[in-house]
Amino acid sequence: MEEKEPSQNLDTPFILDIKLNRHSTDPLYQQILEPISKLIKNGTLAPNQLLEDEISMAQRLQISRPTARRALQELVDSGLVVRRRGVGTRVTPSHVHRQLALTSLNDDLIKAGHTTRTEVLEYQIHLATPEDVEFLNCAPDEELVTIQRLRWIDDHPLALLKNTIPSRIAPTLTELSHFGLYESLSRHNVFPTSAIQTLGAKNASKRESDILNIEPGNALFTMQRTAYDENGKVIEHGNHVYDAQQYKMTFPLVSHTN
Structure with a gap:
């Protein structure tokens, strides 16, 4: 050869x-x-x-x-x-290796030396749905903001991010266009201290494949996260999908011995 x-x-x-x-x-x-x-x-x-x-x-x-x-x-x-x-x-491209931690995806990518940008696809103000009430532990009539963003890495679409946040602490559209979610929240003196996170996988829908510029049915890494402040109040609930060919999550494991 x-x-x-x-x-x-x-x-x-x-x-x-x-x-x-x-x-x-x-x-x-x-x-x-x-x-x-x-x-x-x-x-x-x-x-x-x-x-x-x-x-x-x-x-x-x-x-x-x-x-x-x-x-x-x-x-x-x-x-x-x-x-x-x-x-x-x-x-x-070089895979995104991410430690399992309560951190912003955008911050992790920048620290790893990648160039990022965020495209806000949707910024919607609405009243809480029954599903929102369940995940955010809020009142049925509370005003919320649902944001959908496309995160780019080195000129390649990496992730489709959807977050629902109480409108009283929600970052502005301008802030989210320039900064990661957690950095934007910190500008409002809101800091996540804990979270419940569920990881999974799925096949890309036509819409997801169109946005992420991948073939329909390709594997996606999924993450559902509910973040809390120091008082145990919900800050945000997120449903995210990542191009599995570019994104990896690292799980540190520790052996407990007597």
């Missing part, structure tokens, strides 16, 4: 120069994905490097499109590449 030197331009597709052994017991898709996997793991292919698309690969290597598609999908499933509509197949 000989590979062309990767271009310094990440938007120039990398083309694997390989002669397939059609008499081998190794499937053709595996003969394609293994050398690409090696180049990604040894750092030859940089994060965000564009790869040749399946149509071009199938024509050039004289294989079927399903074979080319499977090779690329295996790379996706292994977390080595990301396939996005309109963007193509690219080497996975």
Whole structure:
């Protein structure tokens, strides 16, 4: 196998120069994905490097499109590449590794050296619903603010964040456009001290896939969190989804021995 030197331009597709052994017991898709996997793991292919698309690969290597598609999908499933509509197949950006802690996602990303921006998709003032009353422990007629934001990391959409907050402490639309939620709350002298958090997973809906620019049905990491102040009052309730190919949560475990 000989590979062309990767271009310094990440938007120039990398083309694997390989002669397939059609008499081998190794499937053709595996003969394609293994050398690409090696180049990604040894750092030859940089994060965000564009790869040749399946149509071009199938024509050039004289294989079927399903074979080319499977090779690329295996790379996706292994977390080595990301396939996005309109963007193509690219080497996975550096994953976001996040410790399990009561911190702001935006603050964690900035501390990790990432460039972030927030797009506020919805800022709605409304009266509490029965579900809101349950999660926020508020009165049925209390005025609340529900905010939906899209968090970007290094020019890639990472997470769709939805929070419901009592309007008396809710940050303004302007604040949320420039700062993380917890930093915005701190400007109102509101500080979360504890939270109940539930983690899970789901497949992306069409709307979620459109917003996050991923394929429909791709895996999403989910987080539901209710945060409290030092007096035990609910500050906010959040329902968030993250692109699972970019986001990881770290759980520190401690052994208790006698």
